[in-house]
Amino acid sequence: MDTELIEKVLQGHRRAISRCISLIENDGAEAQAVMQALYPHTGQAHIVGVTGPPGTGKSTLVNELAKLYRTQGSTVGIIAVDPTSPFSGGAILGDRIRMRDVAGDPGIFIRSMATRGSLGGLARATADAIKVLDAAGYPIIFVETVGAGQAEVDIAKTAHTTIVVEAPGLGDDIQAIKAGIMEIADIFAVNKADREGVEHTVTALEMMLDMNHASRLARSGPEEKAIWRPPVCRTIAIRGEGVPELVEAIEAHRAYLRETGSLVERERARVEKEFRRLLEQRLMQRLLEQTPPQQLTELIERIAAREIDPYTAVEKLIGE
Amino acid sequence: MDTELIEKVLQGHRRAISRCISLIENDGAEAQAVMQALYPHTGQAHIVGVTGPPGTGKSTLVNELAKLYRTQGSTVGIIAVDPTSPFSGGAILGDRIRMRDVAGDPGIFIRSMATRGSLGGLARATADAIKVLDAAGYPIIFVETVGAGQAEVDIAKTAHTTIVVEAPGLGDDIQAIKAGIMEIADIFAVNKADREGVEHTVTALEMMLDMNHASRLARSGPEEKAIWRPPVCRTIAIRGEGVPELVEAIEAHRAYLRETGSLVERERARVEKEFRRLLEQRLMQRLLEQTPPQQLTELIERIAAREIDPYTAVEKLIGE
Numbered sequence: 047m048d049t050e051l052i053e054k055v056l057q058g059h060r061r062a063i064s065r066c067i068s069l070i071e072n073d074g075a076e077a078q079a080v081m082q083a084l085y086p087h088t089g090q091a092h093i094v095g096v097t098g099p100p101g102t103g104k105s106t107l108v109n110e111l112a113k114l115y116r117t118q119g120s121t122v123g124i125i126a127v128d129p130t131s132p133f134s135g136g137a138i139l140g141d142r143i144r145m146r147d148v149a150g151d152p153g154i155f156i157r158s159m160a161t162r163g164s165l166g167g168l169a170r171a172t173a174d175a176i177k178v179l180d181a182a183g184y185p186i187i188f189v190e191t192v193g194a195g196q197a198e199v200d201i202a203k204t205a206h207t208t209i210v211v212e213a214p215g216l217g218d219d220i221q222a223i224k225a226g227i228m229e230i231a232d233i234f235a236v237n238k239a240d241r242e243g244v245e246h247t248v249t250a251l252e253m254m255l256d257m258n259h260a261s262r263l264a265r266s267g268p269e270e271k272a273i274w275r276p277p278v279c280r281t282i283a284i285r286g287e288g289v290p291e292l293v294e295a296i297e298a299h300r301a302y303l304r305e306t307g308s309l310v311e312r313e314r315a316r317v318e319k320e321f322r323r324l325l326e327q328r329l330m331q332r333l334l335e336q337t338p339p340q341q342l343t344e345l346i347e348r349i350a351a352r353e354i355d356p357y358t359a360v361e362k363l364i365g366e
Numbered sequence: 367m368d369t370e371l372i373e374k375v376l377q378g379h380r381r382a383i384s385r386c387i388s389l390i391e392n393d394g395a396e397a398q399a400v401m402q403a404l405y406p407h408t409g410q411a412h413i414v415g416v417t418g419p420p421g422t423g424k425s426t427l428v429n430e431l432a433k434l435y436r437t438q439g440s441t442v443g444i445i446a447v448d449p450t451s452p453f454s455g456g457a458i459l460g461d462r463i464r465m466r467d468v469a470g471d472p473g474i475f476i477r478s479m480a481t482r483g484s485l486g487g488l489a490r491a492t493a494d495a496i497k498v499l500d501a502a503g504y505p506i507i508f509v510e511t512v513g514a515g516q517a518e519v520d521i522a523k524t525a526h527t528t529i530v531v532e533a534p535g536l537g538d539d540i541q542a543i544k545a546g547i548m549e550i551a552d553i554f555a556v557n558k559a560d561r562e563g564v565e566h567t568v569t570a571l572e573m574m575l576d577m578n579h580a581s582r583l584a585r586s587g588p589e590e591k592a593i594w595r596p597p598v599c600r601t602i603a604i605r606g607e608g609v610p611e612l613v614e615a616i617e618a619h620r621a622y623l624r625e626t627g628s629l630v631e632r633e634r635a636r637v638e639k640e641f642r643r644l645l646e647q648r649l650m651q652r653l654l655e656q657t658p659p660q661q662l663t664e665l666i667e668r669i670a671a672r673e674i675d676p677y678t679a680v681e682k683l684i685g686e
Contacts, residue, residue, distance in 0.1 A: 078677050085675035100419075310670075317670040322650070324680050329649040330642070332684070350630075350637040355405035357398050360644050364652070 048076070052083045058121075058182045060155060067157055070174045073167070081174055087181040089313070091123070092300055095205030096190045097230075102213040103237045106283040108190045109148050113286075114293050115186055116153055123184035124148075124156040127172050128192045155179060170327070173204060173320055204316050206309065207299045209233045209292070212251065214243035231276050233295045239280035239288065251278050274302050333364065368396070372403045378441075378502045380475060387477055390494045393487070401494055407501040409633070411443070412620055415525030416510045417550075422533040423557045426603040428510045429468050433606075434613050435506055441473045443504035447492050447521055448480040448512045475499060490647070492521055493640055524636050526629065527619045529553045529612070532571070534563035551596050553615045559600035559608065571598050594622050653684065 054062030066084075069077045094111075096104050105126070112122040148154045159172050172189065179187050189205055210231035234255075236247050259275045266273060277295050281288035303309040334342075345363065348354045354362075374382035386404075389397045414431075416424050425446070432442040468474045479492050492509065499507050511521055530551035554575075556567050579595045586593060597615050601608035623629040654662075665683065668674045674682075 082675045082677050085677075086672050089672055314666065314670045317676070318666045321666055321669060321676050321679060324676050325653065325683065326646055326650050328680050328684060329653060330646050333645065333649060346634065346638045346641055349641060350634045352406050352409055355402045356637070356641050356644050357402050357405075359641060360648050363645065364648060 048080070049083075052080060055080075055084060055178060055182050056087060058184075060152070063155060063178055063182050064157070066178050067171075067175045070171050070178070071159070073171070077174070081177065084177060084181040088177045089180070091176075091180040091184055091187050092207070092296075093176060093180075093205040094186065094188050094296060095203070095208040096188055096211060097208065098211035098235075099213075100192065102211040103283050104190055104192075104211045107211060107235060107237055107281060107289075107292075108188050110281075110283050110286050110289045111188065111293065111296075112148050112154050114289050116151065120186055121153045121184050122155070123176075123179035123182075123187035124154065124190065125172060125175055125179070125187065126156065126158045126190045126192070127168065128158065128160040155182075155184065169200060170320075170323060176204070203230060204319075206303060206312060207232045207296055209235055209296075211235045211237050212247060213238040214241045214247045232274065232299050233276055233292070234278040235281050235288075235292055236278060237281045237283050240282050244280065248278055248280065272302070272306060274299065274308075337363065368400070369403075372400060375404065375498060375502050376407060380472070383475060383498055383502050384477070386498050387495045390491050390498070391479070393491070397494070401497065404497060404501040408497045409500065411496075411500040411504055411507050412527070412616075413496060413500075413525040414506065414508050414616060415521070415523070415528040416508055416531060417521075417528065418531035418555075419533075420512065422531040423603050424510055424512075424531050427531060427555060427557055427601060427609075427612075428508050430601075430603050430606050430609045431508065431613065431616075432468050432471075432474050434609050436471060436473055440506055441504050442475070443496075443499035443502075443507035444468075444474065444476040444510065445492060445495055445499070445507065446476065446478045446510045446512075447488065448478065475502075475504060489520060490640075490643060493524060496524070523550060524639075526623060526632060527552045527616055529555055529616075531555045531557050532567060533558040534561040534567045552594065552619050553596055553612070554598040555601050555608075555612055556598060557601045557603050560602050564600065568598055568600065592622070592626060594619065594628075657683065 051062055051066060055066050066080055069080060096108050098104055108124060108126075112124060115122050149156060157175060159168060159175060176187055176189065208230050210233070212234060213236065234251055236244060236251070238244075255276055255278070259273065262273050277298075279288055279292045279295055281292055283289070303312065341363075345354070345359045349356050349359055371382055371386060375386050386400055389400055416428055418424055428444060428446075432444060435442050469476060477495060479488060479495060496507055496509065509521065509525055528550050530553070532554060533556065554571055556564060556571070558564075575596055575598070579593065582593050597618075599608055599612045599615055601612055603609070623632065661683075665674070665679045669676050669679055
């Protein structure tokens with residue numbers, strides 16, 4: 047194992063961090079050894095997920111958040127995840143990152159992650175890249191996703207604080223998507239708040255959140271811990287407006303998580319999910335190593351010819 | 367096993383088909399038995415995937431395609447997949463389907479599928495729902511997705527013919543998404559073709575397709591089979607314009623698949639993917655049955671406390 051690489055990551059060397067994340071993306075045996083060595087040094091950073099429909103200005107908002115944390119003396123990690131680009135290999139995101147005005151700041155580390163094969167692979171690589179930045183000492187890490195599908199939701203769920211970004215005047219399809227990401231939000235940011243329709247968007251969100259909060263309060267016993275009611279922040283990211291308030295909201299949620307013990311719960315849920323995913327991958331890997339490729343090919347041919355159904359074929363291969 | 371249910375599905379009874387898909391969604395032991403019984407009767411339908419960015423009018427286009435196939439005497443199956451609604455449980459899609467003007471036609475079967483837990487679960491349920499409609503005798507089945515992320519791409523890939531729907535004048539984020547779904551398209555439909563910017567969208571697509579086609583031709587040997595060059599169809603779905611030409615393109619692609627043997631290849635790839643997914647699920651299920659829940663909980667606690675890393679924990683649980 048490359049102990050020099052690990053030491054340099056722990057010291058926060060940018061090039062070592064980059065190399066480390068590339069190792070993860072290529073998913074070799076070396077990556078696992080590195081992650082094993084880094085793992086005890088993780089668990090310090092606050093992870094902020096930023097998700098929401100396309101066109102809401104998530105990247106610009108993350109840039110401004112990063113700049114503000116910088117003025118407070120903090121370093122910042124940014125991971126931009128693009129589960130929508132199975133073929134571009136992240137090239138577009140790469141271009142976007144080069145264009146970002148925070149890219150030159152040595153206190154900000156930006157990395158894009160795109161699907162190279164499977165969503166499962168992306169989720170694993172993203173989780174590991176977060177750990178690398180965590181072990182390297184970045185106290186706050188933003189995980190920004192391009193879209194707002196289930197894949198993005200899954201990735202955002204690994205965060206401690208999830209910001210859902212909205213914008214006024216998005217279409218009907220977007221409304222449908224929105225319904226899917228509502229319940230994962232710890233904070234709403236209504237960006238492009240100088241646009242027409244902002245009052246409508248904010249009012250609709252506040253009403254929904256009030257209803258949701260009231261019903262949760264009604265269901266909870268008197269001895270239960272305080273229930274977080276997601277705030278709605280108005281931002282105009284391109285002018286930096288509303289960003290200080292958004293940072294305050296992040297810090298308030300962080301305090302809430304610590305004080306109520308929810309942080310421990312979230313961490314436990316995250317770990318369980320990651321562990322199960324890893325188990326699944328390893329079980330499959332082991333089976334494929336033990337199975338002659340020819341046997342697999344034959345079974346697939348027979349399923350395709352409708353001579354055997356896939357369920358029976360699975361039982362044949364791994365037993366009852 | 368419910369042999370009456372299976373017989374009724376094979377005879378095309380709508381209520382039996384509905385019940386069967388509900389069984390699949392609930393994923394019980396009964397579902398597997400039903401799928402085993404139906405499997406030999408599948409493989410007849412032509413599956414058409416319809417995907418593309420939000421706001422391009424996919425639902426309306428699928429409606430019009432279904433109507434046209436109806437006038438040609440065919441029955442039509444439609445499965446609307448929504449990987450973006452992990453929490454709404456398909457309620458929004460359900461509403462949309464009730465509003466569709468093809469919903470009253472007894473020759474059209476429409477069903478929505480939404481994420482209830484995991485993307486893997488949705489992909490499996492969708493694949494099985496397609497098989498139910500296939501076994502029930504629908505000669506053409508449209509699988510329509512709400513968004514255009516990796517999840518949608520994965521689902522669209524299970525189709526024989528994939529239509530990517532575009533519209534003029536979508537924003538920058540949408541362009542990035544587009545790059546991801548470009549290469550899975552067998553046919554492009556530029557919908558809302560009465561909008562400004564349609565010439566630009568069509569020209570950009572045609573140029574990209576020409577370049578791509580030329581480079582594929584240059585790479586292929588003289589003895590290789592013909593290479594399909596995706597056509598670009600202009601449609602105005604709300605007025606039914608361009609839909610006959612789109613149906614012609616579907617039928618041309620179908621003929622191409624049959625004549626070149628690509629149909630067999632696609633089917634084999636689809637089967638392999640499904641078989642692997644099933645294997646993975648079954649392996650995990652078996653491990654969880656064999657592991658005392660307490661052992662799992664303890665390992666997760668220790669990982670969360672950074673006493674052990676997840677990779678070592680996996681090895682501990684399943685051995686080297």
